[in-house]
Amino acid sequence: MSNAELMERRNAALPRGVASLTSVFVAKAENSELWDVEGKRYVDFAAGIAVCNTGHRHPKIMAATAQQSEAxxxxxxxxxxxxxxxxxxxxxxxxxxxxxxxxxxxxxxxxxxxxxxxxxxxxxxxxxxxxxxxxxxxxxxxxxxxxxxxxxxxxxxxxxxxxxxxxxxxxxxxxxxxxxxxxxxxxxxxxxxxxxxxxxxxxxxxxxxxxxxxxxxxxxxxxxxxxxxxxxxxxxxxxxxxxxxxxxxxxxxxxxxxxxxxxxxxxxxxxxxxxxxxxxxxxxxxxxxxxxxxxxxxxxxxxxxxxxxxxxxxxEQLCERSNRIGKQMKTRLEKIKATGNTTPIGEIRGLGAMVAFDLVKVAGGNTPDPDRAKKLTSQALKNGLILLSCGIYGNTIRLLAPLTIPDNHLAEGLDILERSLAEC
Ligand SMILES: Cc1ncc(COP(=O)(O)O)c(C=O)c1O
The missing domain is CATH 3.40.640.10 (Type I PLP-dependent aspartate aminotransferase-like (Major domain))
Known part of the structure; x- marks a missing residue:
């Protein structure tokens, strides 16, 4: 069954108040990757809204829960x-x-x-x-x-x-x-x-x-x-x-x-x-x-x-890893912002791997651009990256990659983010 067919059933069966940010129905997830029912792969920068700091289906968690379920x-x-x-x-x-x-x-x-x-x-x-x-x-x-x-x-x-x-x-x-x-x-x-x-x-x-x-x-x-x-x-x-x-x-x-x-x-x-x-x-x-x-x-x-x-x-020393991931994300975002040939980025901030940036109307300004944040999250999704927005003005993009994300997936996610920013 396709995402679109499932979405139709979802909308008929569920109240409108339960929102889903994407129409990507998940079939499988592993650490920082996710596959939908149509077989498309995504890098996950949402981690189930900061739930999967240890990634999807970490083998140690799977083993511990299986063992407990036996008892x-x-x-x-x-x-x-x-x-x-x-x-x-x-x-x-x-x-x-x-x-x-x-x-x-x-x-x-x-x-x-x-x-x-x-x-x-x-x-x-x-x-x-x-x-x-x-x-x-x-x-x-x-x-x-x-x-x-x-x-x-x-x-x-x-x-x-x-x-x-x-x-x-x-x-x-x-x-x-x-x-x-x-x-x-x-x-x-x-x-x-x-x-x-x-x-x-x-x-x-x-x-x-x-x-x-x-x-x-x-x-x-x-x-x-x-x-x-x-x-x-x-x-x-x-x-x-x-x-x-x-x-x-x-x-x-x-x-x-x-x-x-x-x-x-x-x-x-x-x-x-x-x-x-x-x-x-x-x-x-x-x-x-x-x-x-x-x-x-x-x-x-x-x-x-x-x-x-x-x-x-x-x-796995995830506190240290969190700081390293955060540093990598911020460095990349500062670089993208400095090129100036992309969607205007405002403040970049974060503690460890809890990193976010604002989208603003004009480079160097502070006027929130929530429409651009919506465009960016949907463009990123098309390109294979799950990205969340937030903020009192809805113009903040938050990066919540699992702390267990391998370096190549982190780089891939940041590449998709850069491309998506340029495209909207
Ligand atoms: C800071 C904070 N407090 C409370 C909650 C509510 O948690 P739950 O959705 O598990 O009820 C959330 C959820 O996003 C949160 O981020």
Missing amino acids: FVHTAFQINPYETYVSLAERLNQLAPISKAKTIFLNSGAEAVENAVKIARHCTQRSSIIAFTGAFHGRSMLTMGLTGKAVPYKAGFGPMPAGIYHVPFPLEQYGVTIEDSLKALEALFKADVPASQVAAIIIEPVQGEGGFQIAPKAFIQALRSLCDQHGIILICDEIQTGFARTGKIFATEYADIEPDILVVAKSLAGGYPLAGVIGKAEVMDSPDPGGLGTTYGGNPVSCAAAHAVLDIIED
Whole structure:
């Protein structure tokens, strides 16, 4: 069956709200390559939206999940616990930049953020939460409220949950300084909600959907001080940034602070559904037994996959590799930008292999060109490269190659990107 035929069936059977960026129906995937049902091959610079840092079907993950499936697939941890959940929690407690941590496992990023907020509220006995403009924390009712982009995530789904406030994320590029953001926080405490009623501040150390915008170190450190001053829980959402994507296991490590809670998902289990909330032991222990949990959370097969992912990150030195990939991508992008005979490229930025660039109307300018971003992703697809856009203006192209990508596939992907940029 062709992609077009499958697309027709898809559109008839599924609601419009479930969007697919491409009409490429996958038949097979291996590390950084993907083949569709028509046999066409693609280099994958999307990695399932930052889920496959360890590539598609890494042999160690395949072996670990097969072995676990032979033993048992589900018991519900609340009924019959198993060692791999505990040992995975122990490993994450060690890896997280938190001195004495505890961890609970959930199924998805949004569910983990929901649980982080529940824990923060229970621990502080306060209700309000502060998030940032441009943030993405999920699509469930609460996380949709926390998300800082109205269209398409929030419009028409109101009313939003009560007690959520948004403050401008510092974006020097668009004239919002760290001081502006901190002043907005102070103004919020004066005008809308006293700091004494705020349970948590949630921030992505690098905004993902928001355009790979890096939260400045000084800003995260200022948030840490504010949280300490007012007894507020600092939640770092590492769902997109975690597990070597930024050149460290967690991007929060760059800020030299200890968050109270760290939320993880995506690349934690290399494609198997698994999310976690890692937090300071005294914070995590606040809710009473039975207050937290979910039927599938910490599924044994997902836990087996996550153990393999952590082994791979260590064995294959993926943090170092992430930095090397990022450097290669940025160097190439700077070179393409400098030639000037291509679609105008604005800012190029990134941490490790979490690299992005903006498309702008005029070279040297800052006016976003989201139409060109759409053209580029579809041109790249025609040329055999899966590429994602993002950003508050929809003009950012993000490069999320698996960290296990072989050098020749990385070079091939960058060649296709350069050609596609020239063609649109
Ligand atoms: C930073 C961040 N938080 C939360 C989420 C939501 O995760 P999920 O789609 O697994 O619910 C995402 C997903 O893209 C994300 O990037």
